[in-house]
Amino acid sequence: MRGVSDRFLKTLRGSHSAVFRARVCTSFQTGTNPTGTEIPILPGSDVQCASTADIRATLNLTTSASWPRRAGDLLAPYGNEIYVERGLSYGNGQTEFVGLGYFRINAPEQEETPNGPVEISGADRMAGIKDARFLTPRQFASSLTRGQLVSTLITEVYPSAVIEWDDTGVRDAAVGRTVLADRERFDTLRDLVTSLGKVGYFDHRGVFVVRTPPDVSGAPAWTIDAGANGVLVKMSRAITREGIYNxxxxxxxxxxxxxxxxxxxxxxxxxxxxxxxxxxxxxxxxxxxxxxxxxxxxxxxxxxxxxxxxxLPYQVALQSIANPALEPDDVLKVRYPSGTRSLSLKTEAHIIDTVTIPLDEETPVSLRTRKQYGEQIGDVTE
Structure with missing residues (x-):
């Protein structure tokens, strides 16, 4: 879960006022307070994050900002990014924002010309890595460190990119063998990161992070519960064996x-x-x-x-009061009524697969999770 104050989490469980901000950035920036031009956000906008998607985070934003008539206009899809935040206003003039990420403008649309709202689809910085296929097959020497190879793959597209590893020993070890990459830059990057037992993605700061996935049996980051002071709005569930492997x-x-x-x-x-x-x-x-x-x-x-x-066989779709700090792979404690007439609550641990953060006050956050049964994995042979 993204870092927020205890006050933020406590306030979410009572009456509160949400605030939203979107800034169009015309230069590559990193961090949670970029320089940019603020544009209005209209209801129906959201940010979706998925742990298994190639592009981890995507944006759907509706705005009353002007339609891009020239290549240099703010909303033209030629490299500008939108930095999006959701937060809380505490009523004393203080606000606390949670960054949701940098999103490259992909496709502005306007159904009602010339003065209707503009709908924008955007994608995080991994979209640029996927687009930047190699012009010719590339060979990477075995003497390169893993960190050097990741840096090459990223900075050829984003020269000013910031890259963070959670393990410098893994980063600084040699690749160990000569690798030939055909056309796909993204596939080479993903293959390397996965081979190390890591995941790699651009986070809400615009930083490319290489880290070990969280332990699915770890402590819950947030509790979604029914009842007094609870945040659970709606819950549905399904069981399937499709696409499951053990x-x-x-x-x-x-x-x-x-x-x-x-x-x-x-x-x-x-x-x-x-x-x-x-x-x-x-x-x-x-x-x-x-x-x-x-x-x-x-x-x-x-x-x-x-x-x-x-x-995965037990999948749950949740709607709750929006906590914009939630991320894929966060562990949740879910407490819901154990029966139609029961006042007692059943407690389960879940892992977030996808989270959709709305950019308006009326819409709850949507989550898709899987029940945690406790992790015990080990080597096997035939």
Whole structure:
């Protein structure tokens, strides 16, 4: 969860006044207070973030700002970004904003010409990485450090980009083998990060972050509850086995003299309905990367991919009073009535897969989560 004050979280549970801000930035900036031109935000706007999407965050914004008639106008889709925030006004002149990210303007539309509202779709900075395919196949030397390779892939597109790693030892180790990349810059970046057991994305500050995903059995970041002082508005749920796997096999590539390294990691939690070896049955997923050069790397990559599936059969859609600090992969405590006539509340732990933050006061935040059964994963063989 993004950093906010205790006062912010406490205020969300009572009567409060939400505030919103969108600034168009005409130069590349990083941080939570960029220089830009503020534009109005009309109801129906939102920011959606998804943990499994290639582009983690997208923007749908409706504004009364002027239609872009020239290439240099603010809302023209030629490189300008919109920095978006949602926050609270405390009634004493103080406000606390939560940054939601930088979004490249992709497509302004106007249904009612010439003076109607302008609808803008935007995407975070990963969209630029996906667009910037290599002009010719690229070869990267084995002596490059992982940090140098990530920096090359990012800064060729965004020369002023800031990159943060949660582990400098992983960052400063050599790639270990020569890698040939065909056309896709984004695929090369994602492949490298995944092979390290990490995730990589542009966060709300515009920083490219490389980190280990949060432990799904960690402490809850926020409680969504029914009843007095609760924030739960609506809840629906579904159970499915479509697209679920309970064991991941990750491998490297063979050389002329050695077979590929590999590791298989499975869901072994006794409380998990998709437990490997249980009645759910074995459902493997396979992943291969030239960046995987050791068994430990293969195990880390397999663990990251498996964590994205833990708990998936039980999916919940939630609507609650908007907390703009929530992010994908946050752990939630969800408390809801255990029965139609019951006053008692059932408590479950959930992991956020997607979160939609509205940019108006009337719309609740929408979340898609999966129930947490407790993590216990480990190596398996045939």
């Amino acid at each position: 064991v991941v096999v990750a491998s490297g590539e063979a050389t002329d003299t050695t077979p590929p390294v590999w590791a298989a990691v499975a869901d072994l939690s006794p409380s998990s309905p998709t437990r490997y070896g249980g009645r759910f049955g074995p459902v493997p997923r396979f992943y291969s990367s030239p960046f995987i050069t050791t068994t430990d790397q293969a195990r880390s990559a397999a663990s990251v991919l498996l964590r994205k599936s833990l708990g």
